[in-house]
Amino acid sequence: MEHVDIIVIGAGVVGLSVAARLSRPGSTLFVIEKNDSFGQETSSRNSEVIHAGIYYPPGSLKARLCARGNEMLYEICSREGIPHKRTEKLIVATNAGEETELEKLFENGRKNGVPGLKLLSEDETKKMEPEIRARAALYSPSTGIVDTHELMKYFANDLKHKGSDIVYRSEVIGLNKATDGYEVTIKEERETFKIHAGIVINCAGLNSDTISALAGIDAHQNNYSLKYCKGQYFRISDRKKCRLISRLIYPVPREKSAGLGVHATLDLAGSVRLGPDARYIERDDVNYDVDLSDRGEFFASAREFMPFLLEETLVPDTAGIRPKLQGPGEDFRDFIIKEETELGLPGFVDLIGIESPGLTSAPAIAEYVENLIN
Numbered sequence: 001m002e003h004v005d006i007i008v009i010g011a012g013v014v015g016l017s018v019a020a021r022l023s024r025p026g027s028t029l030f031v032i033e034k035n036d037s038f039g040q041e042t043s044s045r046n047s048e049v050i051h052a053g054i055y056y057p058p059g060s061l062k063a064r065l066c067a068r069g070n071e072m073l074y075e076i077c078s079r080e081g082i083p084h085k086r087t088e089k090l091i092v093a094t095n096a097g098e099e100t101e102l103e104k105l106f107e108n109g110r111k112n113g114v115p116g117l118k119l120l121s122e123d124e125t126k127k128m129e130p131e132i133r134a135r136a137a138l139y140s141p142s143t144g145i146v147d148t149h150e151l152m153k154y155f156a157n158d159l160k161h162k163g164s165d166i167v168y169r170s171e172v173i174g175l176n177k178a179t180d181g182y183e184v185t186i187k188e189e190r191e192t193f194k195i196h197a198g199i200v201i202n203c204a205g206l207n208s209d210t211i212s213a214l215a216g217i218d219a220h221q222n223n224y225s226l227k228y229c230k231g232q233y234f235r236i237s238d239r240k241k242c243r244l245i246s247r248l249i250y251p252v253p254r255e256k257s258a259g260l261g262v263h264a265t266l267d268l269a270g271s272v273r274l275g276p277d278a279r280y281i282e283r284d285d286v287n288y289d290v291d292l293s294d295r296g297e298f299f300a301s302a303r304e305f306m307p308f309l310l311e312e313t314l315v316p317d318t319a320g321i322r323p324k325l326q327g328p329g330e331d332f333r334d335f336i337i338k339e340e341t342e343l344g345l346p347g348f349v350d351l352i353g354i355e356s357p358g359l360t361s362a363p364a365i366a367e368y369v370e371n372l373i374n
Contacts, residue, residue, distance in 0.1 A: 004028040007184055007197040009172050009211055011035075012043035013148060013362045014354050015203030016155035021366035022201075022373075023162035030164065030195075032186060034171040039152045042205050043359070045288065045320030047233075047265045047276070049248065050074070050084065050144040051357040054091070054109035054117070055260065061335040061368075063112045066357040069364035070142055073151075076363060082150045083268050089143035089248040090125065092134035092305045098252040099136045105252070106138055116141040131244040133307050143248055147268055148359060155362075175200065175214040181347060182215075199373055201349045206286075206323045208352045215348055217340065224336065224352050226323045228283050231276025232290045233317040234298050236309070242272040244308055251305060260356075262301040273317055274302050280328050281321070290316035325353035337365065339372045349373065 008019045011033035019031045035041070050073055056062035077084040093099045102119065109117045118139045120128070125137040156166060173192070174185030181198040204211045209219045209226045219225045236242050250263040265273050277294065299311040325333035336352040349369055358365070 001194050001196050003196045004030055006199045007032060008201045008203055010203035010205055011038040011166050012205050013039060013152050013359055014365055016152050017362040017366040018201055018203055018369050019164060020155045020158040021370050023159045023164040025163055031166040032170050032172055033166055033168050036168050038156055042320055045318055048145050048148050049265060050146050051360040052114045052140045052142045053112045054105055054114055057332060058111040065361035065364040067113050069361035072363040080154050082154055083147040084144060086144040087248050087266055089140040091138040091250045093136045093252055094304050101252045102136055102138050129245055131308050132249060133305050199347045203351050206321060212350050215345055217343055227327050228281050229322040229324045230279050230281045230319060232319045233273045233275035234314040235317040236272045236313055237315045238313040241308060262298055274298050286321060288319045290319050292316055322355040323353060324355055337368060
């Protein structure tokens with residue numbers, strides 16, 4: 001049986017970042033990915049936003065890793081020439097109740113160490129974004145966007161340059177504790193084989209609770225069970241209307257909502273997408289179709305703060321699935337990033353529920369995992 005030092009399961013942006021961080025000359029690391037390329041699921045189907053860390057409870061992993069990841073991501077992108085833009089962002093209030101929530105978000109963001117946050121009056125908001133309707137806004141200068149594919153490509157090339165590799169079209173179907181590591185059973189197209197790994201890191205995204213269960217962890221008992229939450233996007237087809245905003249525009253999020261509300265995000269080509277919405281789906285009902293009949297709902301949500309929109313200019317774009325730990329109407333759940341010695345599995349690291357701000361946090365998550373295993 002072949003022996004390797006580390007196996008990382010999953011070649012999304014988090015798995016690639018972790019693998020690149022842990023790759024060392026003289027050690028062996030493989031990334032095992034069931035699809036035929038990297039980032040085929042959640043990592044390639046999101047808003048591509050570099051978040052600032054405003055929303056998450058102070059002290060949580062999401063807050064800490066988002067703030068650290070924001071800083072690291074801009075540094076990596078600038079150094080490596082990865083396309084990105086510090087677009088800035090406004091969270092806008094359209095009524096008095098939302099103004100109160102904005103103040104809470106402002107204080108929360110300050111506690112999380114988010115730099116440069118500022119509460120804006122209606123006039124100040126109008127000066128920044130003349131076409132937006134808002135009574136007030138929260139300004140975030142450190143929010144931006146990134147070309148996620150190019151970022152993942154950089155991590156993939158980096159880990160390969162360090163002597164590691166990615167094995168595509170290979171699915172982990174067994175994980176058994178061995179004396180000094182793990183026996184990992186992997187299924188390729190027409191054969192099954194086993195590898196012995198000293199350390200196994202579970203970055204399997206939508207399937208991370210399933211991988212954890214293969215190692216013998218009871219997902220229900222440990223609150224590791226994932227719920228799938230689909231988010232659709234519509235694109236504004238009228239380029240003139242796209243040019244009416246110059247920053248990301250977000251509504252005030254609803255309490256216990258599954259997402260941040262339908263928002264307007266720029267891309268690096270200058271067009272604008274609206275979304276995502278948030279709808280829980282059954283795990284056996286995964287599809288990435290965008291339902292045109294939902295266009296009216298998107299239009300109604302976005303028109304609250306973008307009065308210049310016309311419904312007929314919204315065209316279906318893409319959809320993604322969030323691997324969420326909290327179900328409908330449930331309270332905040334943090335990332336699970338845990339080395340499982342307490343459960344009798346030393347050297348096995350679980351990353352479960354890595355949804356937003358997982359993209360922003362990816363380099364900081366890699367740093368965190370490195371500290372867990374060293």
